[in-house]
Amino acid sequence: MHLTEFQKKVHAEVDELLEDADAPANSKVLLKFNYLECVIKESMREVTSSCTDNFENSWRRYDYRYPYVRLLNKIPGPDGAPIFGCFFLGVFTPRNEIISLFENFFDTYGHIVRSWTGPIGVIYIGSAENAQTILSSTTHIDKCFVYDFFKPWLGSGLLISTGEKWHHRRRLLTPAFHFTILEKFFGAIVANSKLLVKKLDSKTNLPKFNIVPYLTECSLLNICETAMGVKMDKEIHLRDDYLKSSHIYNQTMYDRTMNPLLHPAALFRLSSKYKRQMNAVELLHKMSNNVIQKRIAERQRFKRGEATLSNDSKLNGRPKTIHIADSDLNPKLGKCLKVSIRSVRTAHSNRREFLDVLLDISEQDPGSFTINDVREEVDTFMFEGHDTVSIALYWTVYLVGLHPYIQEKVHTELDDVLGSADAPANLKTLQELKYLECVIKESLRLYPSVPVVVRTSGEDVIIGGYKVPAGSIVSVHIHRIHHLREHYHNPDEFDPSHFFPENAQSRHPFAYLPFSGGPRNCIGQKYAMMEMKIVLATFFKHYKVKSLSRREDVKVILDTLGRADGGIWVQLHKRRPVVS
Numbered sequence: 119m120h121l122t123e124f125q126k127k128v129h130a131e132v133d134e135l136l137e138d139a140d141a142p143a144n145s146k147v148l149l150k151f152n153y154l155e156c157v158i159k160e161s162m163r164e165v166t167s168s169c170t171d172n173f174e175n176s177w178r179r180y181d182y183r184y185p186y187v188r189l190l191n192k193i194p195g196p197d198g199a200p201i202f203g204c205f206f207l208g209v210f211t212p213r214n215e216i217i218s219l220f221e222n223f224f225d226t227y228g229h230i231v232r233s234w235t236g237p238i239g240v241i242y243i244g245s246a247e248n249a250q251t252i253l254s255s256t257t258h259i260d261k262c263f264v265y266d267f268f269k270p271w272l273g274s275g276l277l278i279s280t281g282e283k284w285h286h287r288r289r290l291l292t293p294a295f296h297f298t299i300l301e302k303f304f305g306a307i308v309a310n311s312k313l314l315v316k317k318l319d320s321k322t323n324l325p326k327f328n329i330v331p332y333l334t335e336c337s338l339l340n341i342c343e344t345a346m347g348v349k350m351d352k353e354i355h356l357r358d359d360y361l362k363s364s365h366i367y368n369q370t371m372y373d374r375t376m377n378p379l380l381h382p383a384a385l386f387r388l389s390s391k392y393k394r395q396m397n398a399v400e401l402l403h404k405m406s407n408n409v410i411q412k413r414i415a416e417r418q419r420f421k422r423g424e425a426t427l428s429n430d431s432k433l434n435g436r437p438k439t440i441h442i443a444d445s446d447l448n449p450k451l452g453k454c455l456k457v458s459i460r461s462v463r464t465a466h467s468n469r470r471e472f473l474d475v476l477l478d479i480s481e482q483d484p485g486s487f488t489i490n491d492v493r494e495e496v497d498t499f500m501f502e503g504h505d506t507v508s509i510a511l512y513w514t515v516y517l518v519g520l521h522p523y524i525q526e527k528v529h530t531e532l533d534d535v536l537g538s539a540d541a542p543a544n545l546k547t548l549q550e551l552k553y554l555e556c557v558i559k560e561s562l563r564l565y566p567s568v569p570v571v572v573r574t575s576g577e578d579v580i581i582g583g584y585k586v587p588a589g590s591i592v593s594v595h596i597h598r599i600h601h602l603r604e605h606y607h608n609p610d611e612f613d614p615s616h617f618f619p620e621n622a623q624s625r626h627p628f629a630y631l632p633f634s635g636g637p638r639n640c641i642g643q644k645y646a647m648m649e650m651k652i653v654l655a656t657f658f659k660h661y662k663v664k665s666l667s668r669r670e671d672v673k674v675i676l677d678t679l680g681r682a683d684g685g686i687w688v689q690l691h692k693r694r695p696v697v698s
């Protein structure tokens with residue numbers, strides 16, 4: 119179809135609806151301009167997605183033979199305002215109401231919902247079956263363009279990267295979270311948990327205090343000391359700056375995501391949020407650079423025979439070059455890849471910790487794996503590895519503190535399994551804490567640290583009976599799926615029995631997604647479960663907690679993660695003497 123034909127259609131619609139009038143008389147008339155609205159949406163979509171198609175091509179999509187907008191509009195969803203769609207809802211709904219807004223969409227329109235934010239169409243998925251269609255596929259594996267707003271901070275690390283880069287890095291880093299490596303982290307996490315207990319000592323019997331900063335600090339120390347192999351207990355200012363900056367970055371990221379006017383980089387740079395974000399990035403990178411430099415220095419001291427490595431890994435001289443078989447590789451990467459580390463495909467004893475894997479490659483091949491490549495992964499894992507965990511920790515403490523009967527059962531199990539010990543001794547002890555594990559899982563169900571994950575559909579796909587065209591933004595609402603009565607007998611209650619084997623075994627595999635699902639699930643989930651169990655076992659062994667706010671008064675505030683609005687205010691009482 120030529121441009122002139124589109125124009126003819128626009129003119130025909132205008133003539134039909136306006137007749138002799140010069141302009142639309144009121145909003146009722148405006149609502150009837152269906153074709154014009156589609157044209158405007160499509161042009162704005164092309165502009166904001168920086169499509170390289172020429173203008174004529176972008177109009178050609180409007181041909182009714184290529185009906186992107188019509189396809190999406192077949193899916194039920196709110197109409198919103200003419201042209202703007204739900205733009206105003208997104209921008210003006212307070213962050214602590216946004217989850218309720220999505221819930222209303224699902225209640226009104228069903229398990230699959232479409233909305234327009236200006237030119238951007240988004241499909242919301244609120245059922246386990248539809249989540250499985252998207253998440254289990256290797257085709258719909260790319261993230262949506264808004265994840266790119268993380269780039270100033272995270273570069274294109276594992277969370278954001280796509281295609282071959284993602285495949286390669288995922289394969290490279292997966293062994294760094296194997297359970298033989300996790301075992302080595304046990305001692306460090308126990309030590310930091312005891313430190314937490316000690317710090318909380320001064321808070322016992324206070325009328326109230328916010329426990330969030332304590333748990334956040336503990337999870338940051340843990341990820342630094344384990345995966346990165348660096349102790350950061352002395353760097354108080356650096357840590358504080360990091361945590362504040364991470365908070366600011368996540369807020370500005372959310373504001374940009376919800377407001378399409380801030381999507382183009384040129385417009386975002388003009389806003390005050392950009393400056394805040396850049397100041398935050400500077401401090402965030404200061405922390406990650408510090409971590410990397412410390413580890414490099416420690417490795418050098420180790421090689422000179424002056425020190426042992428703090429995470430107990432062994433560098434036996436120079437790393438060997440190994441060859442990986444063709445069958446191990448993504449075919450697009452070439453026939454055979456020389457890899458300079460011992461850990462990629464390995465016997466257990468050769469597995470390496472996360473940062474050492476990266477530094478080994480960078481030392482061997484600094485040209486193709488630069489220190490910036492190392493840093494983008496360090497930034498990614500430090501963010502994902504501390505923030506998600508601390509959120510899960512504080513929601514668990516909160517929920518247990520609201521339910522004395524459940525707390526009693528947690529205490530009884532801890533006393534039975536740990537005896538007089540202050541903390542779990544090893545992985546075997548941890549496995550025996552079965553009730554605590556159900557408690558953690560149940561907290562992650564009610565308050566998933568990541569309430570929503572977003573993908574771009576890699577090809578046309580049928581979801582819930584509707585055809586969703588390739589390139590559509592599909593957002594999977596984990597929070598919603600976790601609250602469906604068809605999967606959980608009392609979905610809004612805190613009830614750890616949801617995860618007793620007899621209740622969980624026949625559940626739909628995509629009805630519980632705190633770590634997402636499918637090939638792009640969370641790489642750190644085993645690490646996270648181990649860490650949470652150690653920290654919470656140590657904490658509850660020492661303390662009895664009382665949460666001071668009712669569930670209906672503590673709202674989830676969404677940035678990129680689902681946080682507790684206003685913190686978690688509790689009272690603590692000692693159960694046994696604090697260790698020295």
Ligand code: HEM
Pocket residue numbers: 276277278288345498499502503504506507510566567568570571572631632633634638639640641642643645646
């Ligand atoms: C309670 C703790 C955690 C929760 C609830 C959680 C949840 C998730 C979820 C839902 C995703 C998918 C994100 C998306 O598709 O947008 C994800 C991805 C990821 N997580 Fe976690 N996570 C946790 C802990 C961790 C830890 C401890 C680490 C690192 C040590 C980690 C590293 C990552 C990374 C690197 C990705 C991206 C994986 C990829 O795209 O291949 N996470 N996580």
